[in-house]
Amino acid sequence: MRPTIPVARVPIDLGDRSYDILIGTDLLDHPTSFDDLPRARDAVIVTNDVVGPLFSERLSVTLRSRYDRVSTISLPDGESHKDLATLNTIFDSLLERGADRQTTLFALGGGVIGDITGFAAACYMRGVPYVQVPTTLLSQVDSSVGGKTAVNHPLGKNMIGVFNQPLRVITDLTALQTLPQRELIAGLAEVIKYGPIADEAFLDWIEAHLEDLLRRDVGALTYAIKRSCEIKASVVGVDERESGLRAILNFGHTFGHAIEAGLGFGKWLHGEAVGCGMVMAADLSTRLGLVDPASARRLTRVIERAGLPIAGPALGVARYLELMRLDKKAEAGAIRFVVLSGPGRADVRTAPDELVAEVITAHTR
Amino acid sequence: MRPTIPVARVPIDLGDRSYDILIGTDLLDHPTSFDDLPRARDAVIVTNDVVGPLFSERLSVTLRSRYDRVSTISLPDGESHKDLATLNTIFDSLLERGADRQTTLFALGGGVIGDITGFAAACYMRGVPYVQVPTTLLSQVDSSVGGKTAVNHPLGKNMIGVFNQPLRVITDLTALQTLPQRELIAGLAEVIKYGPIADEAFLDWIEAHLEDLLRRDVGALTYAIKRSCEIKASVVGVDERESGLRAILNFGHTFGHAIEAGLGFGKWLHGEAVGCGMVMAADLSTRLGLVDPASARRLTRVIERAGLPIAGPALGVARYLELMRLDKKAEAGAIRFVVLSGPGRADVRTAPDELVAEVITAHTR
Numbered sequence: 057m058r059p060t061i062p063v064a065r066v067p068i069d070l071g072d073r074s075y076d077i078l079i080g081t082d083l084l085d086h087p088t089s090f091d092d093l094p095r096a097r098d099a100v101i102v103t104n105d106v107v108g109p110l111f112s113e114r115l116s117v118t119l120r121s122r123y124d125r126v127s128t129i130s131l132p133d134g135e136s137h138k139d140l141a142t143l144n145t146i147f148d149s150l151l152e153r154g155a156d157r158q159t160t161l162f163a164l165g166g167g168v169i170g171d172i173t174g175f176a177a178a179c180y181m182r183g184v185p186y187v188q189v190p191t192t193l194l195s196q197v198d199s200s201v202g203g204k205t206a207v208n209h210p211l212g213k214n215m216i217g218v219f220n221q222p223l224r225v226i227t228d229l230t231a232l233q234t235l236p237q238r239e240l241i242a243g244l245a246e247v248i249k250y251g252p253i254a255d256e257a258f259l260d261w262i263e264a265h266l267e268d269l270l271r272r273d274v275g276a277l278t279y280a281i282k283r284s285c286e287i288k289a290s291v292v293g294v295d296e297r298e299s300g301l302r303a304i305l306n307f308g309h310t311f312g313h314a315i316e317a318g319l320g321f322g323k324w325l326h327g328e329a330v331g332c333g334m335v336m337a338a339d340l341s342t343r344l345g346l347v348d349p350a351s352a353r354r355l356t357r358v359i360e361r362a363g364l365p366i367a368g369p370a371l372g373v374a375r376y377l378e379l380m381r382l383d384k385k386a387e388a389g390a391i392r393f394v395v396l397s398g399p400g401r402a403d404v405r406t407a408p409d410e411l412v413a414e415v416i417t418a419h420t421r
Numbered sequence: 422m423r424p425t426i427p428v429a430r431v432p433i434d435l436g437d438r439s440y441d442i443l444i445g446t447d448l449l450d451h452p453t454s455f456d457d458l459p460r461a462r463d464a465v466i467v468t469n470d471v472v473g474p475l476f477s478e479r480l481s482v483t484l485r486s487r488y489d490r491v492s493t494i495s496l497p498d499g500e501s502h503k504d505l506a507t508l509n510t511i512f513d514s515l516l517e518r519g520a521d522r523q524t525t526l527f528a529l530g531g532g533v534i535g536d537i538t539g540f541a542a543a544c545y546m547r548g549v550p551y552v553q554v555p556t557t558l559l560s561q562v563d564s565s566v567g568g569k570t571a572v573n574h575p576l577g578k579n580m581i582g583v584f585n586q587p588l589r590v591i592t593d594l595t596a597l598q599t600l601p602q603r604e605l606i607a608g609l610a611e612v613i614k615y616g617p618i619a620d621e622a623f624l625d626w627i628e629a630h631l632e633d634l635l636r637r638d639v640g641a642l643t644y645a646i647k648r649s650c651e652i653k654a655s656v657v658g659v660d661e662r663e664s665g666l667r668a669i670l671n672f673g674h675t676f677g678h679a680i681e682a683g684l685g686f687g688k689w690l691h692g693e694a695v696g697c698g699m700v701m702a703a704d705l706s707t708r709l710g711l712v713d714p715a716s717a718r719r720l721t722r723v724i725e726r727a728g729l730p731i732a733g734p735a736l737g738v739a740r741y742l743e744l745m746r747l748d749k750k751a752e753a754g755a756i757r758f759v760v761l762s763g764p765g766r767a768d769v770r771t772a773p774d775e776l777v778a779e780v781i782t783a784h785t786r
Contacts, residue, residue: 151576211516
């Protein structure tokens with residue numbers, strides 16, 4: 057009899073693209089984590105040169121009990137390599153090793169690895185299966201739900217990609233124990249996000265347990281990841297292709313993307329930019345008269361306590377506006393902002409340039 | 422009242438991805454061809470430097486009645502440019518002109534333009550709508566049904582792509598009047614294909630009307646295109662993602678792809694390689710004892726009468742086998758051939774290397 061281990065499970069209900077998120081400790085080492093995946097000759101782990109040395113041998117050993125051939129593609133680490141050129145090196149490697157249409161890809165790493173591997177899986181021979189094995193807090197609470205895959209373009213982040221759901225997400229909490237503190241904090245930005253946009257009680261919980269999360273308490277992390285995935289799943293379940301509601305998940309991201317693009321991708325971590333972006337978006341919500349200033353101050357305080365930046369780089373108002381007009385949510389040149397519209401409630405709308413300029417001026421230095 | 426024109430219509434039934442193929446004369450000039458497409462600010466025509474000068478101004482004029490901004494992206498002509506680098510130039514252009522998520526792409530050209538534009542539409546901001554406006558016989562009877570999009574990779578044709586259905590296909594027969602005879606003939610290879618694999622009576626019709634088709638009789642072409650699309654639609658409707666039945670549409674393509682890849686893409690036209698590939702696949706079917714030699718001879722005779730090559734380049738048996746093992750239909754290293762299994766019937770199976778070697782030796786020089 058094979059050993060069983062305690063696993064939290066979040067089912068993602070998307071019809072014939074439904075899948076489960078498994079959350080637990082040492083899941084990488086347990087063959088049961090991989091039960092019921094479709095048969096294939098080849099498993100290919102796609103990882104990077106930082107995460108690979110830590111976990112890919114463990115994953116390989118477990119996968120060898122299910123696949124005839126297990127190999128690893130290691131990409132250079134970092135957002136700056138999330139581009140078409142790196143994507144193409146995955147295709148090169150898959151073709152060179154004779155990967156076929158059943159070959160299953162395992163994305164072992166953070167959001168960059170998940171996004172680029174999911175995109176590669178969508179396009180290789182017009183689609184092969186893939187499994188997410190997220191190793192950063194940010195990817196565990198964000199990219200593991202929603203099926204968004206992409207690479208960056210010099211003119212915009214995540215501009216090139218497709219929607220492609222994984223077969224399964226295997227969230228091994230052990231990976232968080234070796235995560236640099238800066239990355240853990242960046243991941244907390246996306247955890248915090250789910251409170252103000254969808255669940256005021258979750259924001260209360262985060263406020264009360266922020267210290268536990270920062271010192272990587274396994275129980276607190278498990279709850280934070282599970283609840284984040286549940287909230288994201290409930291939103292994505294209603295709007296898989298981001299035609300409406302799903303856009304609220306981008307709270308903080310319109311300002312945040314401008315920061316990332318303006319500085320050059322990779323300078324700030326995505327979560328850091330989103331943290332600061334949420335401060336700006338909450339302030340915009342206040343200036344639009346949608347929420348009282350106390351709500352914005354409360355959120356700003358949580359973001360600051362987490363160790364996230366609450367002021368953006370001084371790129372200039374014009375540059376911020378220019379970069380935000382390139383946002384994918386923009387329509388016919390009008391920037392669409394995710395704003396708070398009440399406790400645990402968000403909405404998408406446009407805003408006068410003058411008001412946006414005030415926000416930028418108030419929160420950059 | 423707007424003028425109406427006679428249009429043949431082939432409905433492609435794919436649930437919420439259903440669309441219509443319109444077939445008629447001068448459809449490009451009639452605003453009714455574009456009725457009921459979703460509203461957008463931008464229409465972008467993607468074409469090449471051969472087809473663009475002939476038709477893009479006509480299409481632009483008609484589109485201006487529906488879209489605020491109509492612009493054109495012109496790619497270099499030819500299969501050798503159907504790659505990731507060219508795909509990226511489409512993304513560059515779309516981002517530079519501020520195209521948003523509603524922007525509708527119009528693929529004006531042959532199969533290369535259709536494949537690369539459909540792929541670009543799938544990936545730009547994770548998906549924008551597109552319309553196929555095929556201008557070659559091959560693209561009108563082949564790429565306009567099925568939603569296959571792709572680019573080539575140095576290690577294999579169409580290796581990188583996705584399934585992405587267009588909103589509509591607008592087949593303007595006028596375009597065929599300026600098509601070089603060599604390309605018309607290449608297109609006939611795919612028309613001929615639909616007979617042996619699915620409809621013996623259609624093969625009879627083609628035999629009887631081959632001269633009409635070669636001299637571009639509009640009535641004969643309309644029927645050939647309509648019937649080809651209907652047959653392809655009936656197959657694709659059963660198996661949109663090519664898990665089984667759909668593979669029979671690749672009759673002649675396994676040998677054909679080896680010819681194209683072995684010579685370098687673009688040396689032979691795709692249809693020429695498929696024509697010769699069908700001769701080889703029919704012979705393989707005979708050697709496997711599936712059909713009588715007379716059927717293979719009859720098909721070879723039709724292919725020859727159309728002006729298509731019936732002997733492949735002498736790449737050597739080993740090279741053919743190596744190239745075919747890279748075919749997307751291959752599974753765990755075994756080449757899967759589409760073979761004829763009776764009148765108007767095809768099947769997919771493996772074959773002993775020795776038998777395949779005999780076929781290659783008999784039909785190359």
